[in-house]
Amino acid sequence: MEEDMLRVVNLGVRVAGKKVLENINLYIKRGETLALFGPNGSGKSTLMNTLIGNPNYQVYDGRIIFKGVDITDKDADFRANLGMGIAFQTPPAISGVKLIDVLRKIAEKRGVPEEKIYEYAEFLNMTDFLGREINKGFSGGEVKRSELLQLLVMNPDFVMLDEPDSGVDIENVALVGEAISKLLERDRSKEERRKSGVIITHTGNILDYVDADYGVILYKGRLACIGNPYEILEDVRKYGYEGCVKKCLREFQNLNQRK
Numbered sequence: 001m002e003e004d005m006l007r008v009v010n011l012g013v014r015v016a017g018k019k020v021l022e023n024i025n026l027y028i029k030r031g032e033t034l035a036l037f038g039p040n041g042s043g044k045s046t047l048m049n050t051l052i053g054n055p056n057y058q059v060y061d062g063r064i065i066f067k068g069v070d071i072t073d074k075d076a077d078f079r080a081n082l083g084m085g086i087a088f089q090t091p092p093a094i095s096g097v098k099l100i101d102v103l104r105k106i107a108e109k110r111g112v113p114e115e116k117i118y119e120y121a122e123f124l125n126m127t128d129f130l131g132r133e134i135n136k137g138f139s140g141g142e143v144k145r146s147e148l149l150q151l152l153v154m155n156p157d158f159v160m161l162d163e164p165d166s167g168v169d170i171e172n173v174a175l176v177g178e179a180i181s182k183l184l185e186r187d188r189s190k191e192e193r194r195k196s197g198v199i200i201t202h203t204g205n206i207l208d209y210v211d212a213d214y215g216v217i218l219y220k221g222r223l224a225c226i227g228n229p230y231e232i233l234e235d236v237r238k239y240g241y242e243g244c245v246k247k248c249l250r251e252f253q254n255l256n257q258r259k
């Protein structure tokens, strides 16, 4: 069984003619979840958009290998069919399309029985929203839950979540955490997990509810630190992003000098 889920090699990305990501190297195995930290504008959403195949994000260098397939030049549909799923930070509202219609389409495509839609909707407190136009007039937290509901029905092998807890109130954040744990199979033993994911988080609050295997900081378009996500978070809270990145760099240099 293939153990690689995602391999990003030397990736460089331009958006609207501007270099936003440079020399990104990332390796995620099956069953692993990565927490991606970084200040505003560091390129986190750009990385996600590039991985999902948004054509506005131009890869000028490197490759993206997903489940052993080079998807660098493949479109978003190809990637979704291969098992990629994403929850955007601010997904659009769509007039005239009800949430249930979208969910039925996803379920049909993925061979999921319709009862599952209602089961997941109840689990996420979204039953009353099924007949409403998707994301229209939804509060910030409701949009997040609607995105997670779609992902649960889609059941992708690799999930990317952009700030899944932003705008979610305290009562619902545990629920959102539980849904993410289900999606990423964090509720199973380590040996049983086959799903992988990336969770973008500024505050790290979601990590109280969903554990991650490792964390990494994206700083000014480059990956800067890699390690235990809770230790990184503690350092970010103590020293800020810049201080934390400098500390990682110092530790790396000391390690190299000792070699």
Ligand SMILES: Nc1ncnc2c1ncn2[C@@H]1O[C@H](COP(=O)(O)OP(=O)(O)OP(=O)(O)O)[C@@H](O)[C@H]1O
Binding pocket: 015, 016, 018, 020, 038, 039, 040, 041, 042, 043, 044, 045, 046, 047
């Ligand atoms: N369509 C675009 N046109 C021009 N610049 C863009 C575009 N999209 C992103 N950028 C720029 O790319 C950089 C990275 O943006 P990105 O949204 O990836 O950051 P982020 O780390 O996700 O930030 P945040 O935490 O605020 O969501 C920023 O400087 C942003 O202004």
